[in-house]
Amino acid sequence: MKTTIIVSLMVLSAFLSQANTRKSISEGWKVGVAKADITPKNPMWLAGYASRTKVSEGAMHPLWAKCLFFQDAKGNSSALLTLDVVGISSEFGIDVRTEISRKTSIPLSNILINCSHTHSGPVLDQVLTSIYPLKESDKKEIVKYSKWLKETLIELSLRAHKDLEPVNLYAKNGVSRIQVNRRTNQEKDIDVLKELNGPNDFAVPTIKVETNKGNLKAVVFGYACHPTVLSGYQWSGDYAGFAQLELEKLYPGTAALFFQGAGGDQNPLPRRTIPLAKQYGKSLAAAVERVLNEEMTPLAGSFKSSAATIELGLSAAPSLSELKQIQKEAGQGYIYEWSSNLIGQYEAGKPLLRNYPNYPIQVWDFGGQKIISLGGEITIGYAVKLKEKYGDQIFVMGYTNDVMGYIPTELILEEGGYEGDTSQRAYGLPSKWAAGIESQILSKINDLMDAIN
Ligand SMILES: [Zn+2]
Known part of the structure; x- marks a missing residue:
């Protein structure tokens, strides 16, 4: 009897000490979440391919904008918005972030807008607009929709702000190997290739947002790969849209937010069928499901951020x-x-144009979890180099706040090809980036990382 009581007390005390440790590590966070269906009501041009010849024909599934509003133990707030669109312009990003900052009193450096880069979303104003054969009426519809989307995102962030409730946050990288380096593997040979060449970064960065009652309130997950499985005329989030749907089906009542990583030179191969888009989506969701059910790192209730814009030079036109x-x-x-x-x-x-004046870089620290976010179509070499320097556990976001062009590594810039050179034409830039782009970006990230350490 006496032994039983002692053993029971020991078990209880171990349980309490474990519970206390967990609580003290991740306590203090509040998170609010909101979603908005951003599927265009009228037929519009789909973004991402110059080869399309007509406007949209209905939706495969809705397109979403989602927002997580975070508040740490000291009341520091931040907002992460994720959108099922190919990209946003600098002006779009600044307008939305400025207005959210004004209405919620949080600094601009604490607001991130990430674009999934789906190639089955609507064309937005000032993003790749010259690659589509647009009529005046098409242009008007694009301007009208872009204005509506800005207002929707501001309203969305206010709804997320109002939804704040105490939560625990956890982070961990999962793994998924659906990305294929499209510069070092030929798409036409994909079915017969015995080995695939890199570089790659197979990480699936995941943040779990759990209420104090243990319910999954939201999950944020990322991946570095072009959502280019589909190239038809129906609205869809591509594989990233199917992954979000799958997670929200697996965990009813949860919001699943997808962010695009350094997927500039990564494609889902093979591609071009709806079953393939579903397969990649379910596979990515399964990678997230595994992480959610394993031990994750609890995040302390503190938030820090640092941000800068830098001028990137262009080579001779x-x-x-x-x-x-x-x-x-x-x-x-x-x-x-x-x-x-x-x-x-x-x-x-x-x-x-001789340079791009405002290339955006932001770094966040969520209770020890570092997130490095960059504008443009960041190529995978950046993720590889950043992880070599700051460790494999960091999260890397591309396509954030402004999608102005591809961001090649120095090697890709020298090699040329689409990501290193000719894609600049699709983005309306006069020439390829000037040499030194990679060290310029990495050096600024280093300054920003020092500022939050
Ligand atoms: Zn792209």
């Missing part, structure tokens, strides 16, 4: 005669549009 030659050879399409636009600037005596 083509001459007027070179552009005229390119225009003649193109005859039509977005290369024709791009060269005509630059020729127009030359002839009007306007100087061509």
Whole structure:
């Protein structure tokens, strides 16, 4: 009898001490969540491919904007918004973040807007608009929708702010191998390749938001891979949309937020069928489900952030005669549009862009979990290098706050090709980035990481 009581007391005391440790480590957080269906009501052009020839024809599933509003133990707040769109412009990002900052009194550096980069979402104002053969009425619809989306995102963040409740936060990286490096593997050979070449980063960064009663309130997960399985005419979030749907089905009442990582040179291969998009989505959801059910790292109730914008140089632009030659050879399409636009600037005596002035970089620390977020179509080499320097547990986000072009590593810039050179034309930039882009970005990240340590 006496032994039983002693053993019971020991078990109870061990349980209490474990519960206390857990509580003290992750206590102090409050999180609010909100979702908005952002599927366009009217037919519109789908974003991401120059090859489409007409507007949308209905939805495969809704497109979503989602917001998590975080508050740490000291009342520091931050907001993460995730969108099922291909990208947003600098102006769009600044307008929305400024308004959220004004209405919720949180600094701009504490607000992130990540685009999933789905290639089956709507064209937004000032993002790749020259690659589509748009009529005036199409352009009007794009401007109207973009304005509506801005208002919706601001309203969404206010709803998430009102939803704040005490939670525990946990983080961990899972793994999924659905990404294929599209620069080092040929898509046409994908079914017969015995080995796939890298570089890759197979991490599935995951944050669990659990209420004090132990219910899963939200899950944030990321992956570095182009949502380009589908190229049809129905709205969808592509594999990332199917992954979110699957998690929300697995955990009813939970909001699943997807963020795009450094997926600039990664494709889901093979691709082009709906069953494949579902397969990759379910596979990614299964990677998240595994992480949620394993031991995760509890995050202390403290938030820190640091942010900067830097000027990225562009290399020398083509001459007027070179552009005229390119225009003649193109005859039509977005290369024709791009060269005509630059020729127009030359002839009007306007100087061509020599640099991109406001490239955004933000770093966050959620109770020890570092998140490095970058604008543009970040290529995987950045994630690899950042993890070598700051450890495998960090999370890397691309496509955040402003999607102005591809962001090649120095190697990709030298090699050229789409991500290193010609994609600049789709984004309306006059030339490829100047040498030194990689060290410039990595060095600024280093400053920002020092600032929050
Ligand atoms: Zn892309």
